Structures are given as C-alpha cells and as structure tokens.
Amino acid sequence: MFGKKKPIPQIDKNQLELIENAQKRIKQKKRLYVHFVIFLIGAVFLIVANTVLGIGKDFTLFGINWFVFAILIWLFFFLYHLFNVFVTHKFMGKAWEKEQLDKLVSKQQQRIDKLKAGFEKEEKLMAQSEVYSESNAEPKKLQSELTIIVAAAENNAIGLGNKLIWHLSDDLKRFKSLTNGHHIIMGRKTFESFPKPLPNRTHVVITRQKDYEAPEGVIIVHNLEDAIDASKSDSQPFIIGGGQIYKQAMTIADKIELTRVHHDFDADTFFPEIDASVWKETANVFHKKDDNHDYEFSFLTYERK
Known part of the structure; x- marks a missing residue:
C-alpha cells in the first residue's frame, strides 16, 4: 500500500559479521589475482624493455641488470600479499566459519533455554496463585434463597x-x-x-x-x-x-x-x-x-x- 513502509529485516550481529568477513575475503582474493597478473605483465615488460629496446641497458647494480632488482622487489610485494591473504587471514577459512556458526548456534540455544526457564517459572507462579486462590476462597452461597x-x-x-x-x-x-x-x-x-x-x-x-x-x-x-x-x-x-x-x-x-x-x-x-x-x-x-x-x-x- 502507498505510504506503508516495508519491514526492515533484522540480522543477528554474528551473522552480519560472517557476511562482512566473507565479502572482505573475496575482495582480497580478487586483488591478489589482479596483483599476480600485473606482476607477470610488468616483469615481461621490464625484461623486454631492457633486452630488446635497450632501456637502461648500461645501468647495473652490483653487476646485475637493474630490472632484476625491480622484478625482485615486485615479487616481494606479491609474496607479501599472498601471505597476507592465505596465512595471516587463515582464520577466515572454513574452520573459522564453522567456529562462528557453532558460536551462533550456542548463543541461540542459550536464548531458547532462557526463554523456556522464564515460561516455566511464570507457569509455576500462576499455578501457585490459582491453588492459593482456590484454597482461600470463601464457600460460595447458593444464588437462590427459597x-x-x-x-x-x-x-x-x-x-x-x-x-x-x-x-x-x-x-x-x-x-x-x-x-x-x-x-x-x-x-x-x-x-x-x-x-x-x-x-x-x-x-x-x-x-x-x-x-x-x-x-x-x-x-x-x-x-x-x-x-x-x-x-x-x-x-x-x-x-x-x-x-x-x-x-x-x-x-x-x-x-x-x-x-x-x-x-x-x-x-x-x-x-x-x-x-x-x-x-x-x-x-x-x-x-x-x-x-x-x-x-x-x-x-x-x-x-x-
């Protein structure tokens, strides 16, 4: 209906964290892949530029062509990126997801147990109240007095x-x-x-x-x-x-x-x-x-x- 707001779905905090971390991991893997592709293309370009085009042909460091050091530095950053995705953030893998899921289930079970305990307590109090009322109620007189x-x-x-x-x-x-x-x-x-x-x-x-x-x-x-x-x-x-x-x-x-x-x-x-x-x-x-x-x-x- 016009003017009626749609209900906003409520997401549990743990579920939201799970989704956000999964999205973050996907982005990191995409960036690693792009990094690897650029690294390969860049390495080939540096080699071709030096050996074929003669760019910086006479420039060496410790008797080694400069492009070798450039490729090694680039490789270092690539390896660091690789390590960061698959080692440093390994807790974001399947084991981490299972751990988060177990925590979520455990938390939900605790809530259910708490609600059940509350209901049982309320029912007990109501039963005691009814028994008390019945035991203390005065005998009812007959409605009709002949x-x-x-x-x-x-x-x-x-x-x-x-x-x-x-x-x-x-x-x-x-x-x-x-x-x-x-x-x-x-x-x-x-x-x-x-x-x-x-x-x-x-x-x-x-x-x-x-x-x-x-x-x-x-x-x-x-x-x-x-x-x-x-x-x-x-x-x-x-x-x-x-x-x-x-x-x-x-x-x-x-x-x-x-x-x-x-x-x-x-x-x-x-x-x-x-x-x-x-x-x-x-x-x-x-x-x-x-x-x-x-x-x-x-x-x-x-x-x-």
Whole structure:
C-alpha cells in the first residue's frame, strides 16, 4: 500500500559479521589475482624493455641488470600479499566459519533455554496463585434463597374454606413488599383464591391436573421440585401456600417470613410446627391491635441453622 513502509529485516550481529568477513575475503582474493597478473605483465615488460629496446641497458647494480632488482622487489610485494591473504587471514577459512556458526548456534540455544526457564517459572507462579486462590476462597452461597412466607395464628391456623380468616392491613403490605418482583410458588387452590394474578410477580402454580388452564404468564408445574427449577433465575423465590405445599417446603426452605397472629382460630388448613432445633429466630417485630388491625401480631423471621 502507498505510504506503508516495508519491514526492515533484522540480522543477528554474528551473522552480519560472517557476511562482512566473507565479502572482505573475496575482495582480497580478487586483488591478489589482479596483483599476480600485473606482476607477470610488468616483469615481461621490464625484461623486454631492457633486452630488446635497450632501456637502461648500461645501468647495473652490483653487476646485475637493474630490472632484476625491480622484478625482485615486485615479487616481494606479491609474496607479501599472498601471505597476507592465505596465512595471516587463515582464520577466515572454513574452520573459522564453522567456529562462528557453532558460536551462533550456542548463543541461540542459550536464548531458547532462557526463554523456556522464564515460561516455566511464570507457569509455576500462576499455578501457585490459582491453588492459593482456590484454597482461600470463601464457600460460595447458593444464588437462590427459597423463602416461605405465611401468616399463621397461635394454633398455626392459616385458612378456612380456601380463604383468609383475618384481614391485617400491615401484613398485606409486608407480603406485597417482600414478594414484589419475585416468583411466587403456590398450589392450585391458593392460586384460585385470587381474583386475578398479583401484579409484578411471576406465578408458579403446582397442580396434578395435566390439562390445567391458566392465564398467560402463569407457569404450570406438577410438583414442588419443578416449581423450584422454574424459579431458578430468581434470587429469592417465595412459597406462599397452601398447607401441603408449606409442609413439603419446610424440609428444603432457607428462610421463613412469618406473621404470627396472636389469637387462636378455627380452621381447616394449618401451617407446620416450626422446629426450634432446625430454625433460628433472627427478627421479631411486635404490632399492637389498633383501628386497622383487630388482632395483635408479630413479624418474625426464621433462618435455617
């Protein structure tokens, strides 16, 4: 693409040195060859110039023609050049190249070993960290807290003829406040006691009838286990009745929100007895009788021990 720089290849320092020395040796050999050729041509020229052309014919040194000394001096420089290429720089031969290659391989292996050691150390630290985190992690609580909500008299009466026995304004407000936005699980008779489904709550109705019809949005199941499974997306589904559903839920519920009406009533539906060895009272708020409430009552909260 236009304007995009090409990546510049990175060459290892040792590799670069190997290339540069090889190029240098080639140049030296070329110069030696040129030196030898010029030496031969020059020697022949000096001999011809003196013997044939008569140049410096009468000039001698120690009784020897001058061109002999010139050729000897030239030969000396040639031999020096030859010695410099093949003796002085013999370390640039194949043995030297092998030595450099071995050094390069050894260096690369050291880098690889160092990287491997670093990775192994990092993996060990990560493993130790994970083990530490797992060993020190607090036990996770279940996301869903199954809660029973009920209003019961001192004799555990909760209903007569599928209807409430009393009308307590604050109790109804508490029921609405606690269950608002949650799943409410109930038996078919409890559901049919409502004029219509309660607003802003998801109704889960338990019935043995396979073809039971209910308004849109109401979930129909055939046992308590399926009802709880249908409510698993809720952090706190509520069991709201009736008597048989309460009895089944007492063995698996996490909390009980109880409105204890301080009076005895005739009834045909009762709430199970709360076993103090299983349940612990964690809250108790007493309300006196007044113009809006015909009976004294208390808001109690129990949690499983």
